[in-house]
Amino acid sequence: MSTHTLSVLVENKPGVLTHVAGLFARRAFNISSLAVGPTEDARVSRMTIVVDGASTPIEQVQTQLEKLVRVLKVVQLSEQSAVQRELALIKVRAEPARRGQLLEVAAVFRANVVDMGPQTLVLESVSSPAKLDALLAMLADFGTCELVRTGRIALARGSASITDGPLGAVSDAGEPDRPATEASTEASTEASTDAAEPAA
Amino acid sequence: MQLTGAQALVRSLERQGVDVVFGLPGGAILPAYDPLRSSSLRHVLVRHEQGAGHAAEGYAWATGRVGVCLVTSGPGATNLVTALADAYMDSVPIVAITGQVPSAMIGSDAFQEADITGITLPVTKHNELVTDIERIPAAIAEAFHIAGSGRPGPVLVDLPKDLLQAQAPWSWPPVMNLPGYRVPGPPDPAAIRAAAGLLRRARRPVLYVGGGVIKADAHAELRRLAELAQAPVTTTLMARGAFPDSHPLALGMPGMHGCYTAVAALQEADLLVALGARFDDRVTGRLADFAPKAKVVHADIDPAEIGKNRIPDVAILGDMKAVLAGLADATAAIAGSEGAADTGDWIAALGRWKRQFPLRYAQEPDGPLKPQYVTERLSALTGGNAVVVAGVGQHQMHAAQHFTFTRPRSWINSGGLGTMGFAVPAAMGAQVGRPGETVVAIDGDGCFQMTAQELATCAIERLPIKVMIFNNGFLGMVRQWQELFYDERYSEVELGTAIPDYVKLAEAYGCVGLRCERPDDVDATLDKALAVPDTPVVVDFRVHDREGVFPMVPAGRPNDEIVLGPEFSAQEQRAATLREVTAR
Numbered sequence: 001m002s003t004h005t006l007s008v009l010v011e012n013k014p015g016v017l018t019h020v021a022g023l024f025a026r027r028a029f030n031i032s033s034l035a036v037g038p039t040e041d042a043r044v045s046r047m048t049i050v051v052d053g054a055s056t057p058i059e060q061v062q063t064q065l066e067k068l069v070r071v072l073k074v075v076q077l078s079e080q081s082a083v084q085r086e087l088a089l090i091k092v093r094a095e096p097a098r099r100g101q102l103l104e105v106a107a108v109f110r111a112n113v114v115d116m117g118p119q120t121l122v123l124e125s126v127s128s129p130a131k132l133d134a135l136l137a138m139l140a141d142f143g144t145c146e147l148v149r150t151g152r153i154a155l156a157r158g159s160a161s162i163t164d165g166p167l168g169a170v171s172d173a174g175e176p177d178r179p180a181t182e183a184s185t186e187a188s189t190e191a192s193t194d195a196a197e198p199a200a
Numbered sequence: 201m202q203l204t205g206a207q208a209l210v211r212s213l214e215r216q217g218v219d220v221v222f223g224l225p226g227g228a229i230l231p232a233y234d235p236l237r238s239s240s241l242r243h244v245l246v247r248h249e250q251g252a253g254h255a256a257e258g259y260a261w262a263t264g265r266v267g268v269c270l271v272t273s274g275p276g277a278t279n280l281v282t283a284l285a286d287a288y289m290d291s292v293p294i295v296a297i298t299g300q301v302p303s304a305m306i307g308s309d310a311f312q313e314a315d316i317t318g319i320t321l322p323v324t325k326h327n328e329l330v331t332d333i334e335r336i337p338a339a340i341a342e343a344f345h346i347a348g349s350g351r352p353g354p355v356l357v358d359l360p361k362d363l364l365q366a367q368a369p370w371s372w373p374p375v376m377n378l379p380g381y382r383v384p385g386p387p388d389p390a391a392i393r394a395a396a397g398l399l400r401r402a403r404r405p406v407l408y409v410g411g412g413v414i415k416a417d418a419h420a421e422l423r424r425l426a427e428l429a430q431a432p433v434t435t436t437l438m439a440r441g442a443f444p445d446s447h448p449l450a451l452g453m454p455g456m457h458g459c460y461t462a463v464a465a466l467q468e469a470d471l472l473v474a475l476g477a478r479f480d481d482r483v484t485g486r487l488a489d490f491a492p493k494a495k496v497v498h499a500d501i502d503p504a505e506i507g508k509n510r511i512p513d514v515a516i517l518g519d520m521k522a523v524l525a526g527l528a529d530a531t532a533a534i535a536g537s538e539g540a541a542d543t544g545d546w547i548a549a550l551g552r553w554k555r556q557f558p559l560r561y562a563q564e565p566d567g568p569l570k571p572q573y574v575t576e577r578l579s580a581l582t583g584g585n586a587v588v589v590a591g592v593g594q595h596q597m598h599a600a601q602h603f604t605f606t607r608p609r610s611w612i613n614s615g616g617l618g619t620m621g622f623a624v625p626a627a628m629g630a631q632v633g634r635p636g637e638t639v640v641a642i643d644g645d646g647c648f649q650m651t652a653q654e655l656a657t658c659a660i661e662r663l664p665i666k667v668m669i670f671n672n673g674f675l676g677m678v679r680q681w682q683e684l685f686y687d688e689r690y691s692e693v694e695l696g697t698a699i700p701d702y703v704k705l706a707e708a709y710g711c712v713g714l715r716c717e718r719p720d721d722v723d724a725t726l727d728k729a730l731a732v733p734d735t736p737v738v739v740d741f742r743v744h745d746r747e748g749v750f751p752m753v754p755a756g757r758p759n760d761e762i763v764l765g766p767e768f769s770a771q772e773q774r775a776a777t778l779r780e781v782t783a784r
Contacts, residue, residue, distance in 0.1 A: 011380060015329065018321060026322040063504035069326045069346060072380040 002053035003032055005084065005154050007162055008065060009072040012038065012045045016070045020047060023064055029056045033086075033151030041163070044072065048153045075162050077154045084154040087126050089114070090136070093143030094121045102142050109135040120145055205333045206231040206364040209297070210239045212340035215372050218268050220244060220259065220632055222252040226272025227312055229299030231364035244632060244661055247653040249276050251625035253283020254651070256294040258629030260287075261612040262587055262639075264417060266348045267294040267629060273301055274312030277358075278319065282619055284354045285323035289616025290438065291411060293352035295343045300329065302362040317358050325353030333363045338374035345376060350383040351502040352415060384501055387518030387526055394514045395473065395497040396530035400538060402471035402495075404546045404781070405431040408454070408483075411438030411615070412476015412501060412520045419443065419608045421524035422475070428531045430543045432550055434462040436477055437615045441605035451550065452559075455483040456753045457597040460557035460776060461550055463751070463759050468781050469494040473527075476500060476520045479509035480616070489758030499523045549781050557776050559601055560767040561747070568744035569719055571595060571670040575602035577722050578640065578668065581730065586638040587612065587630050591623035591647030594676040597749040599642040621650030624667060628654050631663040638666065638730060645671040645695055645702075652705065658736040659710035666729050667711075667738045672745040673697035680748045697742060706738035717742040 010016045017036060024031050032050040039046045051061055058076065065074045077084075094102050094116075106113060106123050109131065115122035125135055129152055136144070156162065203211065209232050213221065220242040225233045236243055246252040249271045256267030271280055277298040287294050301310040317327045326346045330339045336359070343355040399405055407429075413422055419442050426433050426449050433443045434451040443450055452459035454466055466472065472494045477483070484490035487509060498505075498512035499520065506515045516523050535541075563573040575598050578586070584606045590596040590613040605611055612630055614622035627641035648669050658665055670676075679693040706713030712732050716725040716739060729737040750765025764773050 014331065015317060018318065022321040060504065060508060063506075066382065067502070067504055069378060069381045 003050050004053050004056075004058045004061075005077045005082065005152060006047075006049045006051065006062065006065070007075045007077055007154060007156075008047040008049060009039070009074075009162060010045050010047060011070045011072060012043055013070060016045070017047075019068050019070055020049075020065070023068060027060070027064055029061050033149075035151040035153050039163075044163075048151070050152050073162060075156070077156055082154045082156050084128050084152055085126055086129055086132055086152045087124070087150040088132055088136075089148050090123045090125065090139060090144060091120050091146040092123060092139050093119065093145060095119065098142060102139075105135075105138050109138070111135060201370045202367045203370040204231065204235070204365060204367055205336050205359065207235045208333075208336045208368065208370055209340065209359065209364065210235040210241065211370065212337045212372070213268065214240055216340060216344050218266075221268045221270050222246055222255040222259075222629065223270030224249055224252060224272070224276065226276045226299065228273035228301055228361045229271065229276070229297075229359075229364075231361060232270065232297075232299070232359070242632075243270075244628075244657060246625070246657050248651070249279035250282055250621070251628070251651055251654040251657065253280045253294070253296065254286070254619075254622055254625035255629030255632070255654070256296070257283060257287050257290075257292045257622075258589060258612055258626030259633040260292050260294055260352075260629075261626070262609055262630035263633040264415070264609065265293075265633070266344050267292070268297070269294065270297045272299045272312065273316070274314045276312075277316040278314055280356075281320060281323065282617075284320050284356065286614050286617040286619045286622065287354035288323045288325065290614065291352045291415065292354065293347040294354045295340075295347050296354060296356040298356060298358050299364070300358045300360040303331065303360045304362070306360065316356065320356050323354070324356050325351075327356040327358065329358040330360070330363060333366045333368040336363065336368075337370070337372055338376060341374050342376050342378055345378070346381060351412075384503070384517045384519070387499070387516050387523045389526070391514055391516045392523070392526040392530050395499070395516060396527055396534055398471055398495060398497060398514060399429050399431065399473060399527070399531060400534045400541050402431075402541065403543065404465075404469050405429065405471040405473065405541070405543060406451070406465050406469040406494075407431050407433045408466065408472050408474045408477050409433055409435045409439045409442050410475065410477025411436070413439055413442040413524070414608050416476065416501075416520035417608070418521040418524045421521060421528055423447070425524055425528040425531060428528055428535065429541055430547065431473070431541075432465060432543075432547060434458075434465065435605075436480070436483055437600055437613065439477070440600055440611040441608045444606040445604045446606055449547070451554075453600055455480075456485070456755070457601065457749050457751065458483075458753075459559060459601070460751050460762060460764060461553040463753065463762050464553055464776075464779055465550055466491045466494075467759050468779070471495050471497070473497045474499065474512075475524065478505045484509065485753045485759035485761075486757055489760065546781075553779065557764060557768070557772070560765070562767060563719055565719060567719070569717060569722070569742060570747055571598045571672075571741070571743045572602045572747075573719060574668065574670070574722055574726075574741050574743070575599055575642065578642075578726055579603045581723065581726050582638055582640070584610070586610065586640050587627075587634055589613065589623050589627040589630055589639065589641045591641075591643045592618045592620050592677075593644045593647060594672075594680065594747075594749050595642050595644040595647070595670040597677075598670070601749075620644075620647040623647060624651050624658075624665070625654045627665040627667070628658050628661075628663055631658070631665050632661075641665055641667045643667055643669050644676060645669055645673065645697070646675045648702075649700075652709075655706065655709035655711050655736055655738065662734045663736060664732060664734050665736050666732075667736065668729075669702055669738065669740050670743045671697050671702065671740050672743050672747070674745055676745075677749070683748070684752075685754070702738055702740035706736075709736075711736040711738050713738050713740070715740040715742070
């Protein structure tokens with residue numbers, strides 16, 4: 001499934017999440033995941049929204065989001081130009097006979113064991129969406145009892161920051177071919193290798 | 201200086217330049233009604249909160265200023281929802297102020313509690329539950345700024361009762377803090393030049409004019425551009441009056457019930473210049489088949505509209521007044537160097553279509569009364585100098601088609617949401633905003649009964665609106681669809697003409713009630729109604745119940761499948777379908 005990742009800076013005020021979620025509902029856009037948290041500036045929260053690319057016109061999502069009064073800035077992040085991570089906690093069946101094999105899989109994916117019981121263990125994985133999907137596919141064979149994922153967070157590679165320039169600047173949307181997002185123009189200036197990526 | 205939240209609210213409205221508020225008090229908003237007594241604000245006490253919302257809309261449509269309504273929490277606020285949704289769809293600037301239960305009780309299912317910011321989220325440009333008494337002036341100032349700037353729309357401010365009662369320091373003007381709110385700046389000169397270049401080279405251009413031109417008060421600039429470029433103009437349902445119907449370049453209204461020439465012109469055009477219009481499904485018909493030969497210039501103040509339904513070749517972001525002034529200047533400059541555009545053949549072809557396929561209906565002298573005839577007589581007897589307000593349905597389309605609009609802000613209706621019951625309260629608001637003028641609500645009998653209670657408000661406030669009920673005893677537009685698309689199986693559309701007795705109803709509300717059943721009596725009845733100075737008038741026009749609205753493009757069908765209607769022969773229909781653009 002092709003997805004788009006949007007970084008959205010919003011005012012840290014009551015009701016903002018409702019405004020954003022309400023927009024998605026009203027415009028029939030599909031959210032794959034949504035992660036929200038504070039930023040380095042206490043007045044600003046950051047949302048990372050992943051939308052399904054096939055069913056959702058990304059330009060519409062961006063321009064509609066930019067119209068929300070409490071939304072400060074919207075940036076599209078491409079797969080290549082951004083570091084993308086997701087935290088998952090996975091409770092897996094771990095019978096003594098297969099436990100060693102399971103720990104091997106966890107080690108290859110750099111997933112940590114954070115709880116262990118006689119029949120199950122809990123793995124913690126921080127990885128890119130693709131790697132997490134691969135890990136989950138491997139674990140399915142052992143028997144996944146329970147799974148919780150935070151939703152994706154993402155940050156553009158390189159030195160430029162989403163907060164560069166004035167927040168809420170006048171939108172530069174005068175042309176039908178909208179300017180490339182900041183993140184994707186930066187991508188070419190930096191190597192896109194990812195030192196933290198596991199080898200699996 | 202210390203003020204209560206209620207005093208701060210009223211003073212903020214005064215400082216904002218508000219002259220009238222449409223409202224109805226109740227428990228949670230009670231504190232605000234106390235300082236209102238001694239303020240400079242005129243308060244119009246409506247009979248139902250929906251009426252307050254539509255009246256604020258009518259006021260905004262008629263004046264270009266932000267309309268204001270004031271209601272209590274819970275049901276008072278939920279009764280506003282339809283009006284807010286209507287204002288949102290039609291980009292009407294209104295500010296709704298709602299009382300809320302005291303802060304400490306929010307979330308407890310308190311008496312008359314409703315999560316009105318949650319409820320109205322999808323139908324407002326912005327809304328806010330104010331949680332800090334010191335923010336009241338800023339919240340009001342921000343609400344007016346957001347409602348009236350950029351693409352206008354409704355803003356709701358929800359005020360808990362304890363905030364209205366508490367005291368806080370007062371200062372004005374407040375500091376607005378809207379870092380994420382963007383209003384487009386001046387249009388891009390390169391885009392303007394590109395558009396003017398396309399317009400110069402086009403052989404079959406059409407200016408597709410939407411409500412944005414009226415909202416920007418850009419009718420003079422539009423006329424200048426149209427005449428310089430010799431480009432014909434079609435005005436959508438939202439833009440009737442933006443360009444005079446009497447002008448040789450006027451094509452009338454496009455869309456599902458548009459004039460044949462306007463619909464066909466869009467289909468044959470080689471260039472559409474969309475100005476403050478949004479490619480609505482009622483205009484485009486089946487989108488894939490809309491204007492198939494045309495390049496598109498799309499100018500709008502809302503970046504999200506550009507490319508939403510049709511990808512333009514040139515996009516211009518900006519206010520229509522600046523866009524049209526820029527386009528006219530650029531067109532004049534190009535004409536100076538390259539000569540003017542040659543659209544003569546195109547205008548001649550459109551002229552032939554106008555003569556061949558006009559709006560046509562048959563009013564027989566002794567036959568049943570036709571709503572089109574009443575509309576045309578109203579247009580003639582007022583000389584077009586009336587503010588016409590309509591509800592939704594057949595009467596709305598007949599009014600939009602057959603009244604000759606020559607001025608902006610002379611046509612008010614519910615376009616996007618299609619709100620039955622809009623006309624009477626919106627006419628009330630328009631009359632408050634334009635006190636010396638003739639305000640006529642053209643309404644259907646179905647629509648009228650949804651909000652007729654505001655006649656009491658009009659009578660008491662001495663607002664002399666003229667309500668023309670086109671009484672056919674049916675939910676007429678629904679009946680028409682059942683006739684055409686459900687093999688005349690009429691299901692739950694007959695209202696009957698006799699109940700209520702509209703003349704008696706009008707009199708019961710303190711209005712003048714008249715009835716007209718024969719074509720011969722139309723002029724005398726209209727003269728009588730128009731002459732009543734300071735009392736509302738209701739006229740029960742008993743119109744033909746089988747009359748349909750034509751032309752018609754069936755919903756979801758291509759515009760090329762336009763049906764001229766029963767007044768045209770099969771041969772004429774064939775000629776219209778296989779229209780010829782070149783001169784014979």
